Every structure is written in C-alpha cells, then in structure tokens.
Amino acid sequence: MTHKNPQTREWQTLSSDHHLAPFSDFKQLKEKGPRIITHAKGVYLWDSEGNQILDGMAGLWCVAIGYGRDELAEAASRQMRELPYYNLFFQTAHPPALELSKVIADIAPEGMNHVFFTGSGSEGNDTMLRMVRHYWAIKGQPNKKTIISRVNGYHGSTVAGASLGGMTFMHEQGDLPIPGIVHIPQPYWFGEGGDMSPEEFGIWAANQLEEKILELGVDNVGAFIAEPIQGAGGVIVPPDSYWPRIKEILAKYDILFVADEVICGFGRTGEWFGSDFYDLKADMMTIAKGLTSGYVPMGGLIVRDEVVAVLNEGGDFNHGFTYSGHPVAAAVALENIRILREEKIIQHAHEKTAPYLQKRLRELSDHPLVGEVRGVGLLGAIELVKDKATRARYEGRGAGMICRQFCFDNGLIMRAVGDTMIIAPPLVISEAEIDELVTKARKCLDLTLSALQG
Numbered sequence: 001m002t003h004k005n006p007q008t009r010e011w012q013t014l015s016s017d018h019h020l021a022p023f024s025d026f027k028q029l030k031e032k033g034p035r036i037i038t039h040a041k042g043v044y045l046w047d048s049e050g051n052q053i054l055d056g057m058a059g060l061w062c063v064a065i066g067y068g069r070d071e072l073a074e075a076a077s078r079q080m081r082e083l084p085y086y087n088l089f090f091q092t093a094h095p096p097a098l099e100l101s102k103v104i105a106d107i108a109p110e111g112m113n114h115v116f117f118t119g120s121g122s123e124g125n126d127t128m129l130r131m132v133r134h135y136w137a138i139k140g141q142p143n144k145k146t147i148i149s150r151v152n153g154y155h156g157s158t159v160a161g162a163s164l165g166g167m168t169f170m171h172e173q174g175d176l177p178i179p180g181i182v183h184i185p186q187p188y189w190f191g192e193g194g195d196m197s198p199e200e201f202g203i204w205a206a207n208q209l210e211e212k213i214l215e216l217g218v219d220n221v222g223a224f225i226a227e228p229i230q231g232a233g234g235v236i237v238p239p240d241s242y243w244p245r246i247k248e249i250l251a252k253y254d255i256l257f258v259a260d261e262v263i264c265g266f267g268r269t270g271e272w273f274g275s276d277f278y279d280l281k282a283d284m285m286t287i288a289k290g291l292t293s294g295y296v297p298m299g300g301l302i303v304r305d306e307v308v309a310v311l312n313e314g315g316d317f318n319h320g321f322t323y324s325g326h327p328v329a330a331a332v333a334l335e336n337i338r339i340l341r342e343e344k345i346i347q348h349a350h351e352k353t354a355p356y357l358q359k360r361l362r363e364l365s366d367h368p369l370v371g372e373v374r375g376v377g378l379l380g381a382i383e384l385v386k387d388k389a390t391r392a393r394y395e396g397r398g399a400g401m402i403c404r405q406f407c408f409d410n411g412l413i414m415r416a417v418g419d420t421m422i423i424a425p426p427l428v429i430s431e432a433e434i435d436e437l438v439t440k441a442r443k444c445l446d447l448t449l450s451a452l453q454g
C-alpha cells in the first residue's frame with residue numbers, strides 16, 4: 001500500500017519489528033501493518049494519512065465524554081504534581097481515591113456505597129471472583145464457589161476474566177475456563193431463538209439459570225455474573241421477559257448477583273448504569289471504561305452494603321493491585337464524572353440523542369442486507385443476513401468483516417462481531433453526527449451487499 005505520509009510506513013515498521021498487538025494475528029498484522037491513529041477530537045479520530053474517521057465505537061466503548069477534553073488533562077497534570085503515586089495498601093489512603101469512592105456511591109444504585117479499585121475491568125472481575133468466595137467462606141459456606149456465567153458473555157482477558165467470559169475462541173487458548181466457572185446459554189434471540197417468539201425465548205434462556213443452580217446444588221453456587229446488555233458478544237439486548245424472570249430466580253436462591261457494568265455503566269444505556277435501566281439490584285457491579293472515559297486506565301468493583309457488612313467480619317482481604325485507586329486515574333475519573341454530571345450528558349443522551357440514534361438506526365431495517373436492528377441508549381447492532389425471513393446468513397463469506405473494512409475506508413468505525421455490526425459512539429455525539437453515522441452506515445451496507453453479490 002502506498003502512503004501519503006512517509007511516517008506511516010515508519011510506524012508500521014516499528015509495529016512489525018517490536019509490537020505484539022492485543023486480539024490480533026501477529027503474522028497477518030506484520031504483513032498488513034496497523035492503521036495508525038494520531039489524534040482525536042469530539043467523536044472524530046484522524047489517522048496518520050490524514051483521514052478523518054467518525055468513531056462509532058468510542059474507542060473500545062469507553063470515551064464517554066468524547067476526545068480532547070482539556071479538563072481531564074489538567075486534572076491529571078495537577079495530580080501528578082501534587083502526588084503522582086501512592087498506594088492504598090497497609091492502612092494508607094489518599095484524597096483522590098477516597099473522594100472518588102464517595103462520588104461513585106452517590107451515583108450508584110441505592111445501597112451500593114463501597115468501591116474496591118482496580119486498574120481495569122478484567123481486574124475488577126478477578127477481584128469479584130476472589131471476593132465472592134471470600135464472602136461465602138466468612139459466612140461458613142466455603143463450598144459456594146462456583147460462578148455461573150453465560151456463553152458469549154465478555155468479562156475480560158485475564159485468566160479469571162476470560163474464564164468468566166463465554167468466548168470459546170478465548171477458552172481454547174490457555175486451558176480455560178478455570179475450575180469453578182460454568183456457562184449457561186445467552187439470551188440472543190436473533191441468533192439462537194429458532195421458532196420461539198422473543199418473549200418465549202427470553203423465559204427459556206432465563207430458566208437455564210435455575211436449571212444450572214439445581215444441577216450444581218445451590219450450596220455450591222456463589223454467584224451469577226452477567227452484562228445487563230452483552231457488548232462484545234454483539235450488543236445483545238435480551239428480550240423483555242429475560243431480566244424479570246432472572247430476578248425471580250435470583251430471589252429464590254441464596255446466591256450473589258454481579259452485574260458487569262464495564263460497558264453499560266456511566267451512561268451507555270441513557271441511565272447511569274445498566275442496572276438502573278433494568279432495575280437489577282445487583283450485589284456487586286464491575287466498572288471500568290466510562291469511569292475515566294478511557295483517558296487513563298481504571299476499573300473497580302462496587303459492592304452492596306450487606307455484602308460489605310459480612311466482609312468486615314473476615315479479617316484481611318489478601319488482594320490488591322499496585323495501581324488500585326491510582327491517584328492520577330482517580331483525579332481523572334473525578335473530573336470525568338463532574339463533566340458527565342454538570343453538563344447533563346447522560347440526561348441529554350436519555351432525552352434526545354439516544355432516542356434519535358435508535359430511530360435513525362432502525363431506518364436501516366429496510367436495507368436488503370439487514371435482518372434486524374436493535375439497541376438501547378447509545379448502543380446499537382445491525383444483523384447482516386442473506387434472507388430476512390429465515391434469518392439465514394451469508395455463511396462463510398465474512399460479511400461482517402467486509403462491511404467493517406468498507407466502513408473504515410469510508411470514514412466510520414463500526415465493529416463486526418461475526419455478521420453483526422455494532423456501534424457505541426461517544427455519549428456526546430450530536431444529532432448531525434448521528435445523521436452522518438447512519439448515512440455512512442447505509443453506504444457501507446450497499447457496498448457490502450454489492451461485494452457479496454458480485
């Protein structure tokens with residue numbers, strides 16, 4: 001490929017000579033070279049060739065307040081000068097982490113007033129696994145170890161995170177899942193609902209939780225973990241019947257419920273948390289991404305008061321990370337949440353831009369390649385099919401990847417999960433930018449259809 005900017009080739013050579021990229025085929029990337037993103041503002045990215053790209057994925061679902069907010073840079077710089085690092089181990093603390101824990105308690109659902117900080121969402125879920133088992137051990141029920149999760153859920157890439165996740169292509173590498181983690185089917189009606197109506201399928205999928213609890217024995221089950229809406233699995237919005245039935249089952253059995261809010265948290269659904277959107281009443285919530293709008297790494301686990309009361313009786317919790325509650329990350333998170341609140345970004349998304357995005361996206365349903373458009377808040381998915389009526393795919397043709405490439409080449413980032421195109425733009429996207437996103441998406445659907453039929 002020829003480049004307008006000679007530096008592009010230089011950076012690609014650095015990549016090929018020295019960098020091992022996440023979720024990439026190393027050899028293929030060496031041959032092709034990565035696209036180099038050099039700067040960003042608002043909802044737009046620029047690559048090293050000068051192309052402007054509308055970021056329909058907010059980075060990796062994280063850049064809630066958009067790119068280029070100087071206030072976050074200033075908060076980081078102030079904190080670095082004041083106290084660049086100290087830890088929260090061994091009975092010390094620092095103001096940013098403490099102030100942030102109070103602010104998080106203020107916005108979290110009622111009764112969730114404590115936070116354990118981590119460096120990422122994966123570490124949040126590792127923390128969860130150890131905390132759940134520690135909790136039951138303190139209560140004198142050490143056998144309640146097993147965590148039930150869902151096929152095609154995503155909970156991170158550490159050993160516990162990838163085990164909790166239900167991605168078979170991840171399990172295949174590294175002998176996962178680790179013992180004590182089991183998976184039940186996902187509530188993905190479009191892909192797996194067969195002849196059932198969405199509502200019937202939602203009940204069926206929820207009932208799998210009860211069957212699994214009974215199969216394992218409730219005395220052996222510690223927790224159920226789920227994303228309110230599966231993100232990386234393909235923006236899977238469960239049928240309306242699903243969460244109410246899951247809540248009934250959880251109320252019946254004595255197990256903890258963990259909502260993985262790493263994607264849904266901090267406004268993605270048009271509410272502060274996916275748990276608010278579905279009224280989930282979780283015992284623990286994993287957070288990351290939108291907590292700092294991705295400007296610096298930070299994650300955590302928000303814990304319900306009743307659970308904390310038990311943990312308080314358990315002596316030392318022998319767990320923590322060098323960067324748990326890092327002061328610079330905490331200062332950036334505080335500034336990010338201040339902006340989300342004071343600029344009423346989530347409220348504006350809830351009232352204006354989310355309904356507008358959902359309406360405009362659904363207009364794509366008339367496209368011959370589109371089998372379903374779904375979404376909630378500023379999350380959306382477009383299913384690519386060969387036959388709308390039977391939901392049959394273009395098997396083995398890589399329709400999603402073809403579409404993704406057309407998007408990239410036409411100035412739009414949409415991600416492909418198999419043949420499902422997904423979007424999650426920054427929460428600050430305007431109506432005009434939504435129009436641009438949908439216009440570009442339609443053009444790329446046209447190009448994809450021609451390529452598949454050509």
Ligand SMILES: Cc1ncc(COP(=O)(O)O)c(C=O)c1O
Pocket residue numbers: 060119120121122123125154155156157161227231232260261262263288289299
């Ligand atoms: C729902 C969910 N949980 C956990 C994670 C892992 O977070 P991280 O990549 O920060 O470790 C992700 C990342 O995409 C996620 O989507």
